[in-house]
Amino acid sequence: MAVDYYLSDLIGLGPTPNMGRGVFALADLPAGLLLETSPVIVMTKAHQELIDQTPLHDYIFLWGPDETRCAMALGYVSLYNHAPQSNCDYLMDFEQQTISIITVKDIKEGEELFINYNGDSDDDRPVWFPLSP
Structure with missing residues (x-):
């Protein structure tokens, strides 16, 4: 596995x-x-209605306990791909206005890190875009 960018000592982008x-x-x-x-x-x-008309639509998160707002994550959060059975989870802190990425399974060096865009690492409901084979 070759990475193009080292994001930290633990993760890279490739x-x-x-x-x-x-x-x-x-x-x-x-x-x-x-x-x-x-x-x-x-x-x-x-703002979300405007963003939904752009390619940024796929990179925002519904935000707040009632999901009446949206949020654009900074850092690398928006670069984690989706998998129905993901190896990472994301946690939203509405008060601090942050999103954290946490591993939920042991992950081997070289493996891709995935989050489940439905918000639960084992949620297999379909997402809004076609999954690649």
């Missing part, structure tokens, strides 16, 4: 066969490891 680019483990990672906490830019529903 090409994926079907999804453009993704985040990869540069070392064996244990379950329960905090990989990053990134600030977010919180926006209104009106």
Whole structure:
């Protein structure tokens, strides 16, 4: 596995066969490891309606306990690809306006890191875009 950018000593950004680019483990990672906490830019529903008309639609998160706003994550949070059975989870802190990425399984060096865009690492409901084979 070759990475194009080293994001930290633990993770890097590299090409994926079907999804453009993704985040990869540069070392064996244990379950329960905090990989990053990134600030977010919180926006209104009106902003979301505008963003939904652009390619940024696929990179925002619904935000707030009632999901009436949206947020754009800074850092590398928006670069983790989706998998129905993901090896990482994301946790939103509405008060601090951050999203954290945490491993939920042991991950081997070279493996791609995935989050489940439905918000639960084992949620197999379909997402809004076609999955690559």
